[in-house]
Amino acid sequence: MSSVVETRAQEGRRFSITPFFQALVRDIRRHSVLYLMALPGILYFLIFRYYPMYGAIIAFKDYRVLDGFNGSPWVGFKHFQAIFSSPFFYNVLTNTLLISIYKLIFGLPVAVIFALLLNEVRVAWFKRSVQTITYLPHFLSWVVIFGVLLTTLSPSTGLVNKAIVASGGQPINFMTDPKWFRSVLVVSDIWKDLGWGTIIYLAALAGISPSLYEAAAVDGATRFQRIVYITLPSIVPVIVLVTLLRIGNLLSAGFEQVFVLYNPAVYSVADIIDTWVYRQGIQGFQFSVAAAVGLFKGVVGTVLLVTANWAAKKWAGTGIW
Amino acid sequence: MMRSMGFGEKAFDVGVWIILALVTLAVILPLWYLIMISLTPFEIWTRTGGSLFVPPAQWTFEGYKQLLSSARLPRAFGISVFITTVGTALNLIATTLLAYPLSKKEFKLRQPLLLAVLFTTLFSGGLVPTYLVVRQLNLTNTYWSLMLPNLISAFNLLVMKAFFQNLPDEIEEAARIDGASDWQVLWQIVLPLSKPILATVGLFYAVAHWNSFFDAILYISNTEMHPLQVVLRSILSAGNINEYVNPDAAIMPQETLRMAAVVLTTLPLLFVYPLLQKHFTAGTLLGSVKE
Structure with a gap:
């Protein structure tokens, strides 16, 4: 009898040894309302963000629906071996990287130049109109843009092909031609976010002191020289930051865009990691194989992002965290 | 600035204007063409196969009429309106309720929770485990599946938390001295002061709901429950879209019907666009993510 009491007392003491929990219990008593408020959000993150992370263990299992995450049998690295020895995987990986890199090297300079030009406009109504119109496509869904592309690029009635035919060329079937489809992805991505992408630069440009420009003007610098020697250098840190962020997301080539726009005729050039995971995993019921590819993407993506952030802090003096 | 109106300066300005005007035109032309096609009657369509300018006298709204009097599209429209309104309300409630405690220094779990939230922006379980x-x-084949899995966006949460943190402490302290509880402070003091951020975050959540396509493909197999974007995607890729309109309606060019469907899907967005625009200032959104 007395030993039971002793054990309890010991347990109690062991519990109270941890000062954090002691303080936590006191804090919960004192600010119970704050904890109550946070509860739904905490539950959300646990159920829909952290539980799937735990569920990613099925990459090392043969997932069976009835057995769930825990009950399915372990198989070690079987799925990873299968993936890395499959030519499909390398095709998908190549597509993902190519599409991401094209978007980066074409999209980024376009946004920077567009921001620099906007910054040169002194007439408010003109600047405002250009911004209003070019920001709009950012808010359109990819399905709507699919409609835009269908009409604009249609081989028979599209604006682009009408222009091609009028200048003596042959109409091109942009949406189903593997030679052209990646260009469609890159250009439509630029079209959608050209305006919106300038916001981050315009914010940095607004912070440049006007006295710099005045001094340069007094010294006889031309407008172009002022852009090259004053404006551009002042947004270099932002450019570096954006580039590194994009590098961190290299393995996400724009899932929703590709998923809405692609079709079997262009799978060979457009199938990216995410679309492959969806088709194999969800549609093909190969949950474990697809989860393994997803986990590969998640881990590599995290490493890239952390490295990019470290590099941004080192070279641009500013990171994401 | 005495040299600023020289010839070179003027030529430079003209050049900048021309380039910007061309870019703007490149953005607007495809949209304009799409709207024109949605208004093109059959005779003009067969003659021109789409034209950048259809005289207003010849415009036909028959495509819109047929789509709106059919069964599929209005139903999907209603579903999207429902998901957008209820979903955004849930987003805002959950985000606010978590952001407020996270903005309080005395909240013991603040630091660990913030780290946990940040980690989700870095790594996720992936599509398959989430599914x-x-x-x-x-939750599959319920509307919950379109609202709960994305209940809180980490980005919006951090934006809102930063806003709460920047509110002057004195107001809250004064209320507390008067005996207000945490609950009353949030409801009667903080939220009324936070209307701008609630509007911004709410609009971004709403646009995301309205445009959401893949979640419905993933979680909802019952076509009766499909939201607008999914139905629009099938209208756009269907070989024959007559099943989407009344069988006894007048024959319209397929392209006209398709583009009318695109315009109908975009219309609500155009209405909120001026509101969105007020919150375009990058500062409110970007600077706040950092601690």
């Missing part, structure tokens, strides 16, 4: 969780919870 399996939603399925295990029996």
Whole structure:
């Protein structure tokens, strides 16, 4: 009898040894309302963000629906071996990287130049109109843009092909031609976010002191020289930051865009990691194989992002965290 | 600035204007063409196969009429309106309720929770495990599956937390001295002061709901429950879209019907666009993510 009491007392003491929990219990008593408020959000993150992370263990299992995450049998690295020895995987990986890199090297300079030009406009109504119109496509869904592309690029009635035919060329079937489809992805991505992408630069440009420009003007610098020697250098840190962020997301080539726009005729050039995971995993019921590819993407993506952030802090003096 | 109106300066300005005007035109022309096609009657379509300018006298709204009097599209429209309104309300409630405690220094779990939230922006379980969780919870083929899995965006949460943190402490302290509880402070003091951020975050959540396509493909197999974007995608890729309009309606060019469907899907967005625009200032959104 007395030993039971002793054990309890010991347990109690062991519990109270941890000062954090002691303080936590006191804090919960004192600010119970704050904890109550946070509860739904905490539950959300646990159920829909952290539980799937735990569920990613099925990459090392043969997932069976009835057995769930825990009950399915372990198989070690079987799925990873299968993936890395499959030519499909390398095709998908190549597509993902190519599409991401094209978007980066074409999209980024376009946004920077567009921001620099906007910054040169002194007439408010003109600047405002250009911004209003070019920001709009950012808010359109990819399905709507699919409609835009269908009409604009249609081989028979599209604006682009009408222009091609009028200048003596042959109409091109942009949406189903593997030679052209990646260009469609890159250009439509630029079209959608050209305006919106300038916001981050315009914010940095607004912070440049006007006295710099005045001094340069007094010294006889031309407008172009002022852009090259004053404006551009002042947004270099932002450019570096954006580039590194994009590098961190290299393995996400724009899932929703590709998923809405692609079709079997262009799978060979457009199938990216995410679309492959969806088709194999969800549609093909190969949950474990697809989860393994997803986990590969998640881990590599995290490493890239952390490295990019470290590099941004080192070279641009500013990171994401 | 005495040299600023020289010839070179003027030529430079003209050049900048021309380039910007051309870019703007490149953005607007495809949209304009799409709207024109949605208004093109049959005779003009067969003659021109789409034209950048259809005289207003010849415009026909028959495509819109047929789509709106059919069964499929209005139903999907209603579903999207429902998901957008209810979903955004839930987003805002959950985000606010978590952001407020996270903005309080005295909240003991603040630091660990912030780290946990940040970690989710870095790493996720992936598509398949998330799908399996939603399925295990029996949420597939319910509208919950379109609202709960994205209940809180980490980005919006951090934006809101930063806004709460920047509110002057004195107001809250004064209320507390008067005996207000945490609950009353949030409801009667903080929220009325936070209307701008609630509007911004709410609009971004709403646009995301309205445009959401893949979640419905993933979680909802019952076509009766499909939201607008999914139905629009099938209208756009269907070989023959007559099943989407009344069988006894006048024959319209397929392209006209398709583009009318695109315009109908975009219309609500155009209405909120001026509101969105007020919150375009990058500062409110970007600077706040950092601690």
